[in-house]
Amino acid sequence: MGAAVDHVTPMGMSGGSAEGNDKSEGQRFSCKSKLTALVVDNGGVCRAIQTALLRSYGVETEAVETGEAAVELIASGATFSLIIIEMLLSFMNGPETAKQIRAMGAQSKILGITAFFDERDQQEFLAAGADNFIEKPLSPEIVIPIINELDN
Amino acid sequence: MFHQLFHDVLETVRCSLADGDADALVLKKHIQNPIPKSQKPWDSALLIQSINSHSREEQTVSMEVGQMQRRLIEYTKSLFMEGILDDQFLQLQQLQDESNPDFVVEVVSLFFQDAEKLLNDITRALDQQSVDFTKVDAHVHQLKGSSASVGAQRVKNGCIAFRNFCEEQNVDGSLRCLQQIKQEYYHVKNKLEALFRLEQQIVAAGGSVPMMELSF
Numbered sequence: 001m002g003a004a005v006d007h008v009t010p011m012g013m014s015g016g017s018a019e020g021n022d023k024s025e026g027q028r029f030s031c032k033s034k035l036t037a038l039v040v041d042n043g044g045v046c047r048a049i050q051t052a053l054l055r056s057y058g059v060e061t062e063a064v065e066t067g068e069a070a071v072e073l074i075a076s077g078a079t080f081s082l083i084i085i086e087m088l089l090s091f092m093n094g095p096e097t098a099k100q101i102r103a104m105g106a107q108s109k110i111l112g113i114t115a116f117f118d119e120r121d122q123q124e125f126l127a128a129g130a131d132n133f134i135e136k137p138l139s140p141e142i143v144i145p146i147i148n149e150l151d152n
Numbered sequence: 153m154f155h156q157l158f159h160d161v162l163e164t165v166r167c168s169l170a171d172g173d174a175d176a177l178v179l180k181k182h183i184q185n186p187i188p189k190s191q192k193p194w195d196s197a198l199l200i201q202s203i204n205s206h207s208r209e210e211q212t213v214s215m216e217v218g219q220m221q222r223r224l225i226e227y228t229k230s231l232f233m234e235g236i237l238d239d240q241f242l243q244l245q246q247l248q249d250e251s252n253p254d255f256v257v258e259v260v261s262l263f264f265q266d267a268e269k270l271l272n273d274i275t276r277a278l279d280q281q282s283v284d285f286t287k288v289d290a291h292v293h294q295l296k297g298s299s300a301s302v303g304a305q306r307v308k309n310g311c312i313a314f315r316n317f318c319e320e321q322n323v324d325g326s327l328r329c330l331q332q333i334k335q336e337y338y339h340v341k342n343k344l345e346a347l348f349r350l351e352q353q354i355v356a357a358g359g360s361v362p363m364m365e366l367s368f
Contacts, residue, residue, distance in 0.1 A: 043266065043294050043297055043298050044262050044266060045263045045298035046297050046301050048258075048262060049244065049259060049301045049302070052247045052252065052255060052259075053243070053247060056246075088290060088293050088294075114297075115293045115294070115300065116296060116315060136297045136300050136301055137240050137243070137301040139240075140243070
């Protein structure tokens, strides 16, 4: 299944755009500067997909399972351009994680992410220092503008 | 007139072919995918010329791979048409490349493991004398997140409905909905396993796996 792939157009859809990272056109959207990201999610599937998506745009990405692990990483001196934090983590929740990261002076862009969008969760996350709050899945439409912003 | 004559010849040959005849098998495969009458006659001639310019074995393999690729595309399309998968699945395929050649199978396998564990956890939680809906909510939150992230649309939608029952603390409603989610989960699991088997067959036959393109 790792064999070379041929890209075909399905169901009347037109060819992918560069924003979709359509490899068949030979164009690959990529960040211009050296960007780093941290994914904080207790779900292995979401960690894997979000990490792969960011890496496909040239962002050096790490992933951890808990808010505590994220705080420890940053406390040890690691810096990230972007931190994506799940709302409902196993122990310390997303907003509390964001709060502790901000309290350490981190200037990273923080994106809160959740399975079920809720306005109260959004307010809690933003009040804790997150820059934005979205519902899963993480998509190119969300990530590419953020990368462009960080690049500039 | 030439085109009609060509089709008549093919029909005559088809009737007189003996089974097991190696040459016949190659031509038979060509007949089984007849040239549409709408095509111009010289397209048929070019096709015959192209066939004759390759070895019979190569032609046979190439036709088989072509058929399998078409079957895979149609099968994948049907999963989207039926709402079993959504665009997010295409995103996963876009993330698969030479540096990550088995990404889709790996992530989907992880999804199967996670989903089955979460469904068991939810079942156990709902079976308690006093149901802890906070715990149930945490499990369905994770299941919705992962199903949305792999493009398992019906499982995702089932989670949305389930959560509504949870918020009402409606155990019976939750149990009924959970059954529904389980059905949708096993359905998408069977479909995706069949899809991966088709891909494996294409690769085993020396072909490449066609991928759908995204548009935004």
